[in-house]
Amino acid sequence: MTYTKNGKTYHCPVEAALDVIGGKWKPLILWALGDNVLRFNELQKGLPGVNAKMLTxxxxxxxxDGVITRTIYPEVPPRVEYTITDFGKTLIPILRELCNWGAHYLGIEDASAYQCPTKAGRKKK
Incomplete structure (x- = not known):
């Protein structure tokens, strides 16, 4: 059986999930956003190694995919902010478990005490 969403065909729900959040940067972007509102430069600074073209x-x-929203404010210069949608927030527990698994893999005993660079110095909504 196949499934179609946003013009793409999937053979399995895992395939669809990985298409939406797969890759090196998407999970880190979502993890950085969490409950926060971030501008492009804040995201880029929190994601060491990402270039502007890839982040865009x-x-x-x-x-x-409806996981984040972009708000453009009519100012000069234009201000653009990114937030995670309610639908996107359903991914946070999954990302938290990935963080815990990664901490275990790295031998970090208390993953909750570890601060990822993407979580540092952010403003809350």
């Missing part, structure tokens, strides 16, 4: 591409894809 990943943000657009997450927005198309």
């Amino acid at each position: 591409k990943q943000l657009r894809e997450l927005e198309e």
